[in-house]
Amino acid sequence: MKNRAADYQSYADLAKAQVEGTDYEIYVRTNVASSVAVIAPHGGHIEQPTSEIARAVAGTEFNLYLFEGIRPTGNYTDLHLTSHRFDEPRCLELLSNCDHVVAIHGCRGETAQALMGGLDAGLKADLARAIASVGVEVRLDKHQFPAIEPRNICNRGRRGMGVQIEMTLPLRVQGTYAAFVAAIRSVLLALG
Numbered sequence: 706m707k708n709r710a711a712d713y714q715s716y717a718d719l720a721k722a723q724v725e726g727t728d729y730e731i732y733v734r735t736n737v738a739s740s741v742a743v744i745a746p747h748g749g750h751i752e753q754p755t756s757e758i759a760r761a762v763a764g765t766e767f768n769l770y771l772f773e774g775i776r777p778t779g780n781y782t783d784l785h786l787t788s789h790r791f792d793e794p795r796c797l798e799l800l801s802n803c804d805h806v807v808a809i810h811g812c813r814g815e816t817a818q819a820l821m822g823g824l825d826a827g828l829k830a831d832l833a834r835a836i837a838s839v840g841v842e843v844r845l846d847k848h849q850f851p852a853i854e855p856r857n858i859c860n861r862g863r864r865g866m867g868v869q870i871e872m873t874l875p876l877r878v879q880g881t882y883a884a885f886v887a888a889i890r891s892v893l894l895a896l897g
Contacts, residue, residue, distance in 0.1 A: 749773025752811030806867030814873025822852030824866035
């Protein structure tokens with residue numbers, strides 16, 4: 706099956722080929738008291754269950770953005786707009802008011818791991834320590850998701866840097882990710 710989304714150069718290309726409300730939905734919740742955004746740009750049926758994880762991390766305290774595939778099939782192949790091309794306007798507007806961005810993603814892998822990327826080295830290290838403290842294996846480098854491209858959606862906040870957390874399938878579906886979520890939240894709540 707052809708990966709149509711690989712041909713998209715921007716959200717505008719995706720929006721020409723797919724229909725909001727039929728193929729995908731966008732959810733934005735702002736919290737003007739927070740400078741933290743938690744996003745799942747490949748939510749819904751694209752990289753399951755990243756929407757649920759992002760919602761849990763955001764709680765009621767942080768800004769939340771979800772781009773969710775809702776097609777019966779073909780969500781990844783038709784809706785996975787790669788992160789350095791993800792420029793959906795509502796997401797960019799939200800991030801323009803946020804100093805800290807955490808993007809939740811899903812990836813393949815045989816063991817439960819969190820692969821950390823993004824240009825915010827300090828926040829990335831803090832999150833990695835917190836995640837490791839609950840028994841999750843963390844990789845900060847030497848993986849295929851460094852997220853160092855400035856146009857990567859995780860790096861599009863006010864400070865031009867953020868964190869991308871790629872969760873392997875075993876970590877996402879291992880029954881509960883409550884400790885993982887709590888670890889991330891503990892770091893974000895400490896940001897103030």
